Amino acid sequence: MNFSAEKELLRFITSGSVDDGKSTLIGRLLYESKLIFEDQLDLLEKDSKKFGTQEDNLDFALLVDGLSAEREQGITIDVAYRFFETKKRKFIVADTPGHEQYTRNTATGASSSDLAIILVNAQKGILTQTLRHSLIVSMLGIKHVILAINKMDLVSYDHDVYLEIVEHYNQIALEQFSFESIKYLPMSALNGENITLNSNLMPWYKESCLLDYLENIQLNNELASKPFRMFVQWVNRPNSEFRGFAGRISSGIVRVGDSIKILPSGVETKVSKILLYHQNLDVAYAGQSVTIQINDEADVSRGCVLSSIKNPCLISDQFQVQILWMSDSPMIPARDYLIHLGTQHALARIARPKFKIDINTGKKLAANSIKLNEIAVCNLSLDRKIVFEAYADNHQLGGFIIIDTQNNHTLGMGLINFPLRRSANIHWQKIDINKNARASIKEQKPVIIWFTGISGSGKSTIANLLEKRLFSMGKHTIVLDGDNVRHGLNRDLGFTVEDRVENIRRLAHVSEIMLQAGLIVITAFISPFEKERKMARNCVEQGEFIEVFVDTPISIAESRDVKGLYKKARAGELKNFTGIDSPYQRPNNPEIYLDMTSLDLNQAVDNIVSYLERNHYLTITDRKG
Amino acid sequence: MREVVAQSNNPVMLYSIGKDSSVMLHLAMKAFYPSKLPFPILHVDTTWKFHEMIDFRDRIVRDLGLNLIVYTNQDGINDGITPFTHDSTVYTNIMKTVALKQALDKFKFDIAIGGARRDEEKSRAKERVFSFRNHQHHWDPKNQRPEIWSLYNARICKGESIRAFPLSNWTEVDIWQYIYRENIPIVPLYLAKPRAVVEKDGVQILVDDDRLPLHDYSAPVVKSVRFRTLGCYPLTSAFESNASSIEDIIKETIQTKKSERYGRLIDFDQSSSMEKKKIEGYF
Numbered sequence: 001m002n003f004s005a006e007k008e009l010l011r012f013i014t015s016g017s018v019d020d021g022k023s024t025l026i027g028r029l030l031y032e033s034k035l036i037f038e039d040q041l042d043l044l045e046k047d048s049k050k051f052g053t054q055e056d057n058l059d060f061a062l063l064v065d066g067l068s069a070e071r072e073q074g075i076t077i078d079v080a081y082r083f084f085e086t087k088k089r090k091f092i093v094a095d096t097p098g099h100e101q102y103t104r105n106t107a108t109g110a111s112s113s114d115l116a117i118i119l120v121n122a123q124k125g126i127l128t129q130t131l132r133h134s135l136i137v138s139m140l141g142i143k144h145v146i147l148a149i150n151k152m153d154l155v156s157y158d159h160d161v162y163l164e165i166v167e168h169y170n171q172i173a174l175e176q177f178s179f180e181s182i183k184y185l186p187m188s189a190l191n192g193e194n195i196t197l198n199s200n201l202m203p204w205y206k207e208s209c210l211l212d213y214l215e216n217i218q219l220n221n222e223l224a225s226k227p228f229r230m231f232v233q234w235v236n237r238p239n240s241e242f243r244g245f246a247g248r249i250s251s252g253i254v255r256v257g258d259s260i261k262i263l264p265s266g267v268e269t270k271v272s273k274i275l276l277y278h279q280n281l282d283v284a285y286a287g288q289s290v291t292i293q294i295n296d297e298a299d300v301s302r303g304c305v306l307s308s309i310k311n312p313c314l315i316s317d318q319f320q321v322q323i324l325w326m327s328d329s330p331m332i333p334a335r336d337y338l339i340h341l342g343t344q345h346a347l348a349r350i351a352r353p354k355f356k357i358d359i360n361t362g363k364k365l366a367a368n369s370i371k372l373n374e375i376a377v378c379n380l381s382l383d384r385k386i387v388f389e390a391y392a393d394n395h396q397l398g399g400f401i402i403i404d405t406q407n408n409h410t411l412g413m414g415l416i417n418f419p420l421r422r423s424a425n426i427h428w429q430k431i432d433i434n435k436n437a438r439a440s441i442k443e444q445k446p447v448i449i450w451f452t453g454i455s456g457s458g459k460s461t462i463a464n465l466l467e468k469r470l471f472s473m474g475k476h477t478i479v480l481d482g483d484n485v486r487h488g489l490n491r492d493l494g495f496t497v498e499d500r501v502e503n504i505r506r507l508a509h510v511s512e513i514m515l516q517a518g519l520i521v522i523t524a525f526i527s528p529f530e531k532e533r534k535m536a537r538n539c540v541e542q543g544e545f546i547e548v549f550v551d552t553p554i555s556i557a558e559s560r561d562v563k564g565l566y567k568k569a570r571a572g573e574l575k576n577f578t579g580i581d582s583p584y585q586r587p588n589n590p591e592i593y594l595d596m597t598s599l600d601l602n603q604a605v606d607n608i609v610s611y612l613e614r615n616h617y618l619t620i621t622d623r624k625g
Numbered sequence: 626m627r628e629v630v631a632q633s634n635n636p637v638m639l640y641s642i643g644k645d646s647s648v649m650l651h652l653a654m655k656a657f658y659p660s661k662l663p664f665p666i667l668h669v670d671t672t673w674k675f676h677e678m679i680d681f682r683d684r685i686v687r688d689l690g691l692n693l694i695v696y697t698n699q700d701g702i703n704d705g706i707t708p709f710t711h712d713s714t715v716y717t718n719i720m721k722t723v724a725l726k727q728a729l730d731k732f733k734f735d736i737a738i739g740g741a742r743r744d745e746e747k748s749r750a751k752e753r754v755f756s757f758r759n760h761q762h763h764w765d766p767k768n769q770r771p772e773i774w775s776l777y778n779a780r781i782c783k784g785e786s787i788r789a790f791p792l793s794n795w796t797e798v799d800i801w802q803y804i805y806r807e808n809i810p811i812v813p814l815y816l817a818k819p820r821a822v823v824e825k826d827g828v829q830i831l832v833d834d835d836r837l838p839l840h841d842y843s844a845p846v847v848k849s850v851r852f853r854t855l856g857c858y859p860l861t862s863a864f865e866s867n868a869s870s871i872e873d874i875i876k877e878t879i880q881t882k883k884s885e886r887y888g889r890l891i892d893f894d895q896s897s898s899m900e901k902k903k904i905e906g907y908f
Contacts, residue, residue, distance in 0.1 A: 081793070082750060112774065233627040247627075276655070343628075408781055
């Protein structure tokens, strides 16, 4: 017996609909490979009586449905990982549910799997869910699929039923998916037919049973044969004598003495040492976690990629990507998101989708946003250049997650299809006369005064009074008003959440350009979402953005109803009206808070002007800049 | 573990002195060599651990030059909470779960690295590698972040914290095979040797000190026994075995018919007891 035997590990995902018998199949695999312990079996007997659906028999599904909520409801809630081992291989099973949240969970499970078992209920044949699971598994780049045609006991182990399903799936798979191999396997998980032994009840099936197939399928480890890449996770610097770069090798092989390229800087250097704890290695392979030392003092930090010189990775900040959305709140174009790709982080904007993919039919559909469990193809632009490869070439350099900048939740995942060349052509125009120079001849500090508040709160009125007051003081101002801008620049936009976000994005950038001109920019837009106000704030430097919250209770605004809009909204003639059927997110920390239940219009303007004076916006700026 | 260090402000490693902790510590030493561990290790001491565990802990800390923090829930001690006077659920909650939360809050750790494995128990099979806890350290199994490829999003808001489980995908056999291959030191209680044990309700307890109320148990008998998991001595059952080497343990582990947590009295109460404890903040 070899006590440290390193058996090959096969990771696979099982997916199927609610009554395809997936949990039963996994429970059966664990049971048949003798991996259920006596005390677990006792518990299973107890649980089978309490929750079971198999009358007096053991309900194997209960072995794998781990959380009490799912036992009671008889469904699987989330991805669960199971472990079993045979004489030949170790297995990790990602068990994913087939009901709602299916897409997100299937994608999560598939992202770490080498193979997928897709379950089909023999009685029902290929369903849209079968195609949905296949599409996701194919998108994530899984090459090998087992189509497990289960519940053959319910169709009297009929060969023709099997053949019909095989033919049906094969035709679709050829058209829509990119699998290298598909194995069709008739079985009954409930009765253990064709699981660990070939079934006597299906003599027409002469190929290997499920476990044989899982034990013997060849996994070609492509990663080792690809060019060398390693993300730097952490710079190891215990003292001034030692500096090494710690990471797990994503692909390829690296040897001491190899010339490598550090990306994104492009600096070339040589590997001087490869450390694995106390050992100095001559060579290290994809999958190994090592610490690499180089010959010189080149600048390397977390997020850099060490790459082969012959085949270096690419660098870009604009891509066409495929996105799968995993959050209840939809993806909104033009909103800022954070992405993680390897150990690199960047701020990202996702453009309006080119199309979304109907996951039931594979057809392309038009879309303005991406909702939970939807897949779409979009352009993505980043605030910096990152090192990458196409997902098809290297999953670790082409797959990223999308994170909410405020609550830090993981919202979705993306796969890079290819970089867009156009970013190479757009350069920031270098201009010598800058905003400080322009502002100094006006004897003012350029700033954006951003009013926010519900419709009818008095934003426009106060903004106009403020401009008059500043003009009389000799200051150069401009007012951007919501209604006026919507007549011209933004006349193509409506009032849906997506359009509101785009509206604010354009206005933020117009304001920023006017700020460059040295002006005091006064804006009066409802701007109901915290994220967009933050986005506008982030377009300019600190101190150049003053948020003014005009706080008027909706009852007062509605009773004024200068434009008659509240009346229309209440009558249902106006959709997405802020305060009625579209939310207004109150600012948490505005620079200036105007409580309009206690201030009149002139007092409100006084408050703003004294804030500007106190903070030296209205005096001459420093000429050094 | 490198991701934890790179993405967090104030990480800590939870160290229970058991075999999983030993493997985890060894992996950390490898990951950061030649640097010292860039985080302290935290032992939540219930004061009822086997004394061989404490001796072992102190030796390892000395040998590896570690920064050890030992934390005990002093309120629990003052209230006289012991495994004999209180039900095991209450005792575990106060001396382990509450103690851990107190320690994490006291030192303001934002990520705690732990040695839990998904194969240990059903509710752990759905655990993430980076698992989120709200400001009260509660786990919400239905609202976890998706974990795709090996990309870990360790960004948290103020007050939230993360438990990171680097051994998620290891099995009990993997642990022993790795201990064998890398020659990792472990507490000798894992290896069989003749020890005096007493019995009650089929559970065999090692008399580790004079706090055990002997009159509740059968007379001591010397048997060749060992432990499969290590916890508080009055709550951890020994079992008869002749496995006195790591090779023997691997053989025995592959052949056993009982699950690993069988020797832990804290899991017997109800089938979803581990899940309940986790939601409340145990680990």
